[in-house]
Amino acid sequence: MFRGSIKLGTILGITIRLDYSWFIIFFLITWSLSAHRLPLLYPEWSQLTYWTIGIITSILFFTSVLTHEMAHSIVARKQGIPVNNITLFIFGGAAQITQEPKEAKDEFLMAFAGPATSLILSAIFWVLYLFFRNFSEPVATVLSWLGSINLMLAIFNFIPGFPLDGGRVLRAIVWGITKDFTKSTQIAAAIGRGIAFLFIFVGIWMIFGGNWVNGLWIAFIGWFLENAATASYRQVALKDILQGHTVIEVMATDCPNVSGRLTLDKLVNDYILYTTRRCFPVVENEQVKGIITLHNVKDIPRNLWAIKTVADAMTPFNRMKKVSPKEGLYDVLEMMASEDINQLPVVEDSRLLGIVARDNILAFIHTRSELGI
Numbered sequence: 504m505f506r507g508s509i510k511l512g513t514i515l516g517i518t519i520r521l522d523y524s525w526f527i528i529f530f531l532i533t534w535s536l537s538a539h540r541l542p543l544l545y546p547e548w549s550q551l552t553y554w555t556i557g558i559i560t561s562i563l564f565f566t567s568v569l570t571h572e573m574a575h576s577i578v579a580r581k582q583g584i585p586v587n588n589i590t591l592f593i594f595g596g597a598a599q600i601t602q603e604p605k606e607a608k609d610e611f612l613m614a615f616a617g618p619a620t621s622l623i624l625s626a627i628f629w630v631l632y633l634f635f636r637n638f639s640e641p642v643a644t645v646l647s648w649l650g651s652i653n654l655m656l657a658i659f660n661f662i663p664g665f666p667l668d669g670g671r672v673l674r675a676i677v678w679g680i681t682k683d684f685t686k687s688t689q690i691a692a693a694i695g696r697g698i699a700f701l702f703i704f705v706g707i708w709m710i711f712g713g714n715w716v717n718g719l720w721i722a723f724i725g726w727f728l729e730n731a732a733t734a735s736y737r738q739v740a741l742k743d744i745l746q747g748h749t750v751i752e753v754m755a756t757d758c759p760n761v762s763g764r765l766t767l768d769k770l771v772n773d774y775i776l777y778t779t780r781r782c783f784p785v786v787e788n789e790q791v792k793g794i795i796t797l798h799n800v801k802d803i804p805r806n807l808w809a810i811k812t813v814a815d816a817m818t819p820f821n822r823m824k825k826v827s828p829k830e831g832l833y834d835v836l837e838m839m840a841s842e843d844i845n846q847l848p849v850v851e852d853s854r855l856l857g858i859v860a861r862d863n864i865l866a867f868i869h870t871r872s873e874l875g876i
């Protein structure tokens with residue numbers, strides 16, 4: 504969902520982005536207001552009025568969604584949890600909060616802040632509506648619509664299905680009682696999936712009843728929630744397996760060293776194809792000069808492999824991304840995913856101890872989950 508987005512600006516140090524899918528929902532909401540709802544209620548207005556009011560209302564709606572996400576983010580930052588950005592997309596908004604809260608109380612406040620803000624916004628719009636309804640009909644119409652949609656947003660987000668805010672509130676409560684983060688995530692995610700399937704079922708039922716636009720939309724939201732619940736649970740389960748384990752347990756220490764003077768042809772034939780390893784430390788006079796990976800080799804055109812050497816193609820020591828043997832496996836896996844690298848040299852006091860590869864960590868996870876540890 505976050506493959507393409509544009510940067511809108513920065514509020515309180517948090518980058519606000521618009522996912523490409525957001526334009527679809529912005530258009531749909533504006534269009535349903537300007538071409539359907541408003542002409543039905545006020546047939547005497549002009550086309551220009553319909554569209555102007557439609558666009559302003561849509562913008563105010565997404566400002567409300569943004570305020571909801573800002574509320575989550577501000578509470579998160581107060582607790583020392585960094586917030587990378589907020590992205591508005593087809594299903595609303597998402598604050599990219601990179602860490603899980605450390606305590607049940609923190610999670611409770613962080614999750615609760617969003618729908619509570621929507622509820623407050625709804626109340627504000629309704630009060631303004633009561634004030635404006637004697638002065639301006641168009642303004643009052645916009646305000647009453649915003650009052651209802653923020654109320655719906657609050658109610659929807661209070662549904663206790665993880666990863667919706669209500670599901671996080673539920674997890675925080677179970678977590679507070681049981682003191683078991685993994686177990687409470689498991690429970691909240693299971694309820695989340697149940698609610699997601701209910702959405703899909705109701706959606707399909709509505710499609711067969713002839714209300715296919717709303718039915719499709721509800722089924723689509725259900726499908727999104729199901730995916731999100733499963734993914735969130737997997738991530739927590741993964742963290743649980745890797746908890747307390749460090750690089751030193753999985754790193755490979757038997758990597759053959761190669762010389763920088765070796766030609767790439769020789770490296771490929773005598774080392775890469777021969778050992779099936781993908782990464783070799785380059786050592787000269789017992790000093791690590793760098794590292795050469797399959798990626799480095801592939802960057803050099805094949806017809807030059809006979810003349811280019813390992814030293815020409817390698818990543819030199821000072822530009823190598825390194826990890827310490829004491830680094831946690833979950834953090835290393837996250838780093839590999841975000842930097843898109845498959846292996847990292849393990850270095851301590853500028854000595855190379857070994858190589859940790861994504862495969863090593865995956866094998867570690869696989870063995871443990873198969874044995875049920």
Ligand SMILES: [Zn+2]
Binds near residue numbers: 617668
């Ligand atoms: Zn929320």
